[in-house]
Amino acid sequence: MFPETGLGSLAxxxxxxxxxxxxxxxxxxxxxxLARRLGLSSAAVTKAARPLIDTGYLHELAATERTxxxxxxxxxxxxxxxxxxxxxxxxxxxxxxxxxxxxLRAAVRATARRPLAAPDVEAVLTxxxxxxxxxxxxxxxxxxxxxRLGLAISGDVDRTTGLVRYSPFLQWRNVPLGQRVARITGxxxxxxxxxxxxxxxxxxxxxxxxxxxxxxxxxxxxxxxGLVVHGRLVSxxxxxxxxxxxxxxxxxxxxxxxxxRGCVEAIAGTxxxxxxxxxxxxxxxxxxxxxxxxxxxxxxxVGAVFARAGNAIGSGIAAVANxxxxxxxxxxxEGLAAYDLFEAHIRTGFERQAFGAAAQCPLSIRPLPFEEWxxxxxxxxxxxxxxx
Amino acid sequence: MFPETGLGSLAxxxxxxxxxxxxxxxxxxxxxxLARRLGLSSAAVTKAARPLIDTGYLHELAATERTxxxxxxxxxxxxxxxxxxxxxxxxxxxxxxxxxxxxLRAAVRATARRPLAAPDVEAVLTxxxxxxxxxxxxxxxxxxxxxRLGLAISGDVDRTTGLVRYSPFLQWRNVPLGQRVARITGxxxxxxxxxxxxxxxxxxxxxxxxxxxxxxxxxxxxxxxGLVVHGRLVSxxxxxxxxxxxxxxxxxxxxxxxxxRGCVEAIAGTxxxxxxxxxxxxxxxxxxxxxxxxxxxxxxxVGAVFARAGNAIGSGIAAVANxxxxxxxxxxxEGLAAYDLFEAHIRTGFERQAFGAAAQCPLSIRPLPFEEWxxxxxxxxxxxxxxx
Numbered sequence: 113m114f115p116e117t118g119l120g121s122l123a124x125x126x127x128x129x130x131x132x133x134x135x136x137x138x139x140x141x142x143x144x145x146l147a148r149r150l151g152l153s154s155a156a157v158t159k160a161a162r163p164l165i166d167t168g169y170l171h172e173l174a175a176t177e178r179t180x181x182x183x184x185x186x187x188x189x190x191x192x193x194x195x196x197x198x199x200x201x202x203x204x205x206x207x208x209x210x211x212x213x214x215x216l217r218a219a220v221r222a223t224a225r226r227p228l229a230a231p232d233v234e235a236v237l238t239x240x241x242x243x244x245x246x247x248x249x250x251x252x253x254x255x256x257x258x259x260r261l262g263l264a265i266s267g268d269v270d271r272t273t274g275l276v277r278y279s280p281f282l283q284w285r286n287v288p289l290g291q292r293v294a295r296i297t298g299x300x301x302x303x304x305x306x307x308x309x310x311x312x313x314x315x316x317x318x319x320x321x322x323x324x325x326x327x328x329x330x331x332x333x334x335x336x337x338g339l340v341v342h343g344r345l346v347s348x349x350x351x352x353x354x355x356x357x358x359x360x361x362x363x364x365x366x367x368x369x370x371x372x373r374g375c376v377e378a379i380a381g382t383x384x385x386x387x388x389x390x391x392x393x394x395x396x397x398x399x400x401x402x403x404x405x406x407x408x409x410x411x412x413x414v415g416a417v418f419a420r421a422g423n424a425i426g427s428g429i430a431a432v433a434n435x436x437x438x439x440x441x442x443x444x445x446e447g448l449a450a451y452d453l454f455e456a457h458i459r460t461g462f463e464r465q466a467f468g469a470a471a472q473c474p475l476s477i478r479p480l481p482f483e484e485w486x487x488x489x490x491x492x493x494x495x496x497x498x499x500x
Numbered sequence: 501m502f503p504e505t506g507l508g509s510l511a512x513x514x515x516x517x518x519x520x521x522x523x524x525x526x527x528x529x530x531x532x533x534l535a536r537r538l539g540l541s542s543a544a545v546t547k548a549a550r551p552l553i554d555t556g557y558l559h560e561l562a563a564t565e566r567t568x569x570x571x572x573x574x575x576x577x578x579x580x581x582x583x584x585x586x587x588x589x590x591x592x593x594x595x596x597x598x599x600x601x602x603x604l605r606a607a608v609r610a611t612a613r614r615p616l617a618a619p620d621v622e623a624v625l626t627x628x629x630x631x632x633x634x635x636x637x638x639x640x641x642x643x644x645x646x647x648r649l650g651l652a653i654s655g656d657v658d659r660t661t662g663l664v665r666y667s668p669f670l671q672w673r674n675v676p677l678g679q680r681v682a683r684i685t686g687x688x689x690x691x692x693x694x695x696x697x698x699x700x701x702x703x704x705x706x707x708x709x710x711x712x713x714x715x716x717x718x719x720x721x722x723x724x725x726g727l728v729v730h731g732r733l734v735s736x737x738x739x740x741x742x743x744x745x746x747x748x749x750x751x752x753x754x755x756x757x758x759x760x761r762g763c764v765e766a767i768a769g770t771x772x773x774x775x776x777x778x779x780x781x782x783x784x785x786x787x788x789x790x791x792x793x794x795x796x797x798x799x800x801x802v803g804a805v806f807a808r809a810g811n812a813i814g815s816g817i818a819a820v821a822n823x824x825x826x827x828x829x830x831x832x833x834e835g836l837a838a839y840d841l842f843e844a845h846i847r848t849g850f851e852r853q854a855f856g857a858a859a860q861c862p863l864s865i866r867p868l869p870f871e872e873w874x875x876x877x878x879x880x881x882x883x884x885x886x887x888x
Binding site (some may be wrong): 163168180240322323325337339341342346347348349350351352353354355356358359360361362363364365370371372373374375421424427430431432434435436437438440464465467468469470473 | 760762
């Protein structure tokens with residue numbers, strides 16, 4: 113059984129959910145400003161906010177703090193009490209668990225990592241229970257104000273039920289991960305695909321705040337994309353969306369494991385880069401770290417591999433901009449540890465293929481610490497508090 | 501001045517707009533069924549429908565008509581009176597006007613064509629006025645029940661103001677087309693980009709009805725795409741969306757007029773096909789019609805040009821499916837007059853590149869009579885009646 117979910121009776125009313133979401137993601141906000149942006153009366157805002165204040169989720173800032181230029185009489189903006197509740201986030205990879213404790217504003221308060229003894233479900237659950245205990249019972253004593261946990265995992269996940277339908281790296285099929293983890297930890301668990309979890313974090317607490325549409329592109333072993341359009345995550349009518357890694361950008365390019373040809377991932381995924389670097393140098397033992405080192409040392413052959421990869425990623429990102437037109441695009445992922453080798457080529461590929469005004473779409477290209485994936489998991493857990 | 505817009509006082513209430521839209525696009529529907537799908541009480545539906553019935557836009561079907569299997573006592577579904585009002589739609593091309601009169605359900609009642617004497621604004625407006633007069637004063641006597649007109653034109657259009665910012669085929673810049681046409685015809689005018697207008701027609705009156713997401717791809721001189729996601733047309737934060745023609749699908753492909761390389765349009769647009777067919781046959785005078793005839797007669801060189809074009813289009817469509825995951829995709833356009841040469845290759849390219857379950861997305865590939873573009877313009881005009 114899952115423990116009690118949602119804000120409980122606090123946010124059953126749509127107005128309370130709307131007020132809390134707006135203050136959480138875009139606050140502090142005055143009641144007047146909330147009323148305007150939500151299309152509610154000031155009285156309705158006040159009524160919706162009261163139980164949230166009474167239970168300590170919101171508080172009023174001092175009246176001297178103005179909400180913006182041109183404000184009339186001093187307003188008392190509503191703000192979230194970030195330490196009212198804490199959330200655990202865990203990213204599950206094939207060989208390691210990465211965990212964080214976040215506050216209500218998704219700020220990371222504590223982190224922990226744990227290598228996996230084995231990738232089978234029982235072993236992972238044991239390790240996960242110990243990781244979570246360590247986070248909650250360690251310094252900071254987060255246990256008492258933590259009721260929820262989010263899990264991020266690559267693959268096909270049903271967020272509604274917490275079922276992992278298929279995770280290729282772990283070779284899991286139809287694992288009821290949410291239920292299992294809830295039972296072990298005593299926390300309400302939410303499970304989400306890792307790219308979608310990162311997108312949720314950017315949408316509510318990052319560069320996507322307030323954007324009607326935006327995209328997050330992740331570069332690493334896989335190349336993925338989370339898309340927000342009309343303010344909501346795109347999930348795909350047939351369960352597939354954001355598969356930027358499988359756009360064909362080179363009709364004569366290498367075959368891809370998906371059955372396609374010249375896919376972005378078949379040119380720019382970590383394995384594809386290693387394979388091409390080995391071919392070009394004639395060194396079959398080359399690792400990705402060694403390839404990065406060679407390229408940084410000026411090796412032209414290996415440098416060309418990264419250039420081609422960056423160009424392919426840029427073409428794929430341009431495809432997102434040309435088709436959907438996001439307000440902005442964030443490019444990140446562990447592959448961007450080699451950011452210095454990629455960035456210029458990603459931008460070149462993007463600028464060449466972005467059509468007309470689509471080239472105005474700002475690209476934020478930045479490395480992604482692995483803890484960010486775990487923070488994404490925590491963000492999904494925060495969302496489950498607000499919108500059960 | 502634009503004449504009076506909207507249903508006037510009839511549909512000022514959001515409930516009336518919702519009821520009318522649902523019956524128009526998905527009707528006939530019983531009040532019970534309307535209440536359920538709109539989240540309204542039966543009383544609210546009845547209240548919203550009354551003025552629409554009083555003014556003749558809706559009527560009740562006989563109570564013996566059941567709404568579906570398992571219905572309890574006989575319901576009296578509400579239906580639209582299709583001939584309550586008529587709408588003119590005009591597609592403006594570089595050398596011709598195509599006009600239609602449609603009823604409220606977007607059924608074509610009359611059609612007319614008129615070659616353009618010259619592509620300059622004044623000449624086009626003169627021809628357009630005569631075309632509209634001919635449609636409204638001819639057989640059917642549509643004049644008395646026609647208040648609105650829609651215009652579809654390729655290029656960058658601001659639907660809100662009726663301004664044509666840029667139309668490359670006509671070489672128009674910043675033409676206040678809506679205002680000018682309203683003055684000449686006495687009809688309330690709505691102007692929309694032609695691909696978006698076609699998408700609107702499919703969304704409200706075609707294969708997109710009831711779909712949360714779908715895509716329309718047009719193949720011809722240009723290759724375009726209209727996208728509906730979360731029930732709304734995607735317009736792009738920077739004014740660009742649906743530019744499937746400028747996705748890069750061949751890193752070593754031909755240069756495109758947009759500055760990119762290997763764009764779908766640079767391989768599969770009509771001009772690109774003619775250019776490649778001329779190169780392959782060594783016949784610099786070849787037209788598109790001659791190329792189609794040669795390919796149909798079994799010429800392998802020209803057949804290969806169509807195969808490559810179809811494959812490129814299929815890759816582009818797979819990109820739409822992989823990124824956005826529409827419920828279905830309609831592929832159409834004047835280029836599909838050569839449908840027999842394209843279809844198999846479009847499907848091959850799509851199936852090769854569609855990722856996993858994205859391949860389940862149904863493709864409807866069908867030719868598009870030019871009158872359909874004009875019907876799209878009329879559909880936009882119908883939308884302006886319902887949602888001013």
